[in-house]
Amino acid sequence: MPDDAHPATERVRAYAEQRGVSIEITAFDESTHTAQEAADAIGVALGQIVKSLVFMAPVDPADGDSELEPVVALVRGTDRVDLAKLATVSGRRRLRRASAKEAKRATGYSIGGVPPFAHDHEAVVVMDPALDVYEEIWAAAGTPTTVFPVAPATLAMLSSAIVLPCAEDLSVETAR
Numbered sequence: 001m002p003d004d005a006h007p008a009t010e011r012v013r014a015y016a017e018q019r020g021v022s023i024e025i026t027a028f029d030e031s032t033h034t035a036q037e038a039a040d041a042i043g044v045a046l047g048q049i050v051k052s053l054v055f056m057a058p059v060d061p062a063d064g065d066s067e068l069e070p071v072v073a074l075v076r077g078t079d080r081v082d083l084a085k086l087a088t089v090s091g092r093r094r095l096r097r098a099s100a101k102e103a104k105r106a107t108g109y110s111i112g113g114v115p116p117f118a119h120d121h122e123a124v125v126v127m128d129p130a131l132d133v134y135e136e137i138w139a140a141a142g143t144p145t146t147v148f149p150v151a152p153a154t155l156a157m158l159s160s161a162i163v164l165p166c167a168e169d170l171s172v173e174t175a176r
Helices: 007-018 035-042 083-090 100-107 129-133 152-158 170-175
Strands: 050-058 068-076 079-081 124-127 137-140 146-150 167-169
Touching (some): 050 079, 050 083, 068 079, 137 152, 146 152
Antiparallel strands (some): 050 068, 137 146
């Protein structure tokens, strides 16, 4: 079955359509697992790629890691999540990066294919406003070989994102 008809991809498409948004999903023969692979496959700037990064936070910080909830950060392909900023804007003090198993369990998707919305479990989603630099950005569509273009404002609406700074721009460091 082609990846653009994969059940995970269909779930992403259906979620957007239920909210009145039609998305055009593109499937590639090569991997779009990393932001750089996606940018190369699509032919866009690395900053136009949305990284959907999954973090875990204890529901009750006094309880340790007994019950965890997901926090998804949406940042440009050129950026890295600033954990302190993400903790502040998400209201979750003890955040840590999710393992591959935790990310899959929380979202229903494997790392490299995690879309910004349509997750298995409700998650706090924080979108860095630096994504607004572009008219069109590209996000994973449920598999490591599928992506879709979207306007930043539409992505914020679809993902019910809190739009506040949560990343540091690594392109500044590489430009020096």
